[in-house]
Amino acid sequence: MTTLSDIIEKYILNTIQESNKGEILLKRTDLSGKFSCVPSQINYVINTRFTIERGYIVESKRGEGGYLKIVRIPVTETKIYLNKIQEETKSTITAEGARGFLNRLEEENIISKREKNMIWQLLKDESLPNDKDNKGYYRLKMLKNLIAYLIKEEEKK
Amino acid sequence: MTTLSDIIEKYILNTIQESNKGEILLKRTDLSGKFSCVPSQINYVINTRFTIERGYIVESKRGEGGYLKIVRIPVTETKIYLNKIQEETKSTITAEGARGFLNRLEEENIISKREKNMIWQLLKDESLPNDKDNKGYYRLKMLKNLIAYLIKEEEKK
DNA sequence: TTAGATATGGTCAAATATAGTCAGAGAAGG
DNA sequence: CCTTCTCTGACTATATTTGACCATATCTAA
CATH class of the missing domain: 3.30.56.130 (Transcriptional regulator CtsR, winged HTH domain)
Structure with a gap:
């Protein structure tokens, strides 16, 4: 149908x-x-x-x-990799989880140390709503949008 | 359009x-x-x-x-500019305000285009709580933490 | 010197033009 | 049946355009 x-x-x-x-x-x-x-x-x-x-x-x-x-967003190897990371996350992500994830992106040379630090400023607990549940939800939303952007950028190379 | x-x-x-x-x-x-x-x-x-x-x-x-x-505004001293912005912002900031601010940071070579785009992914409406009032509040909180980081970085130079 | 006329710019709310959200009704598939 | 997907419409959010009314600076004539 x-x-x-x-x-x-x-x-x-x-x-x-x-x-x-x-x-x-x-x-x-x-x-x-x-x-x-x-x-x-x-x-x-x-x-x-x-x-x-x-x-x-x-x-x-x-x-x-x-x-x-x-x-x-075009498809590439990097996209596949980033997608895999994206899939691993559930519906919420803790501050520690996000930090670990950013570290991983840095280790993979997808983002620089400075970029990681800057992003961390926006994702850390102190920046987000003081609401235990939704915090993780929005943190994940933000991260997903970031990943989507990175995928698009990788494709340009 | x-x-x-x-x-x-x-x-x-x-x-x-x-x-x-x-x-x-x-x-x-x-x-x-x-x-x-x-x-x-x-x-x-x-x-x-x-x-x-x-x-x-x-x-x-x-x-x-x-x-x-x-x-x-001609900016010669990055730190002074950042401080001024931090002082001038009120208690909330719109998506447009944040975007304009990020563009400005880029124009002044405080952040790169890529950094601007990455940060934007976290600050844009689609990433934040669907809550008219608090959106601007948290966006500002995030931005202020970012600025604080950038000021600290500038001081290292 | 000063009040009123003239020349600007400012504010604010309404009208208009879009797009977004959400909950519930309806339809299709198991 | 029951669940999930689709469709609808009322209500909401936001950006732009317009106009009535307000504020202020300068000029001019008494």
């Missing part, structure tokens, strides 16, 4: 393909108009199909001149 | 560039005339784009002979 979400997904994939830049700009309402659905369905497609795990980064802007920007 | 505000911003940036002094004098009504908009839109552009986080100071004078003066 092909759902509307599948069709929208294919359309977006196709558009990215044709762009030859691995990146596109869309207007949410244009898309929902084209497929005669509510705008929030576009969010649904993006949230379920164009995730970091699948290799996409999505940015957006609201208001006049608003847009959706979908960027494809 | 480009708004009038973006166009006005580019025009001002360009004018500053051409002046070779990192500083310009404008008449608000001249600008609003040039771009066929209400005068207050110029204030909007200035308030959202030429902020202290992005490295600008704006002065003005009303009445006959009134003007807008936009000054690009």
Whole structure:
């Protein structure tokens, strides 16, 4: 069974393909108009199909001149490695876990010592919400976005 | 996808560039005339784009002979600049404010483009708690810890 | 000297244009 | 059935544009 979400997904994939830049700009309402659905369905497609795990980064802007920007992260060896690390983490990560992870990235020469230190300033307990559970959750979210970026950068080499 | 505000911003940036002094004098009504908009839109552009986080100071004078003066902050002493920013930030900072600030750090060669991008991954809205008020609070906390680190590093030189 | 006229710029809230979230209804597959 | 995925719409968040009203500096005429 092909759902509307599948069709929208294919359309977006196709558009990215044709762009030859691995990146596109869309207007949410244009898309929902084209497929005669509510705008929030576009969010649904993006949230379920164009995730970091699948290799996409999505940015957006609201208001006049608003847009959706979908960027494809290309695949390489490094990406596979980083993905593996990413998979190892569960749904939350402790300060110690994050620190260990950053150390590992440094050991693998994926980031420098200085970069590690800078990132640590943002991930350490003192920087985050004073909320035991959510702390680990957001720390992981931040880390995942960082990894997605690193994957994209590695690909440029 | 480009708004009038973006166009006005580019025009001002360009004018500053051409002046070779990192500083310009404008008449608000001249600008609003040039771009066929209400005068207050110029204030909007200035308030959202030429902020202290992005490295600008704006002065003005009303009445006959009134003007807008936009000054690009020249930074010679990195530490002084960092301290100033740290003092000036209030109790919260928006994603845009943080981005502008990071761009500024990059322009001043305090951090690299890569470092900026990495840090951005942790500070952007998508990485933080979905909580309108606290988002800005924690973003600022993270940034301040980063600045503290950078100041310490600068001192080592 | 000073009050009023004139010339600017500033503030703020409403109107408009987008996009995001979330919970619940509906559909498809086991 | 039961679960999971999809679809929808009401409500929310944010960026831009506009205009009515406010504040201040300078000039001018009494």
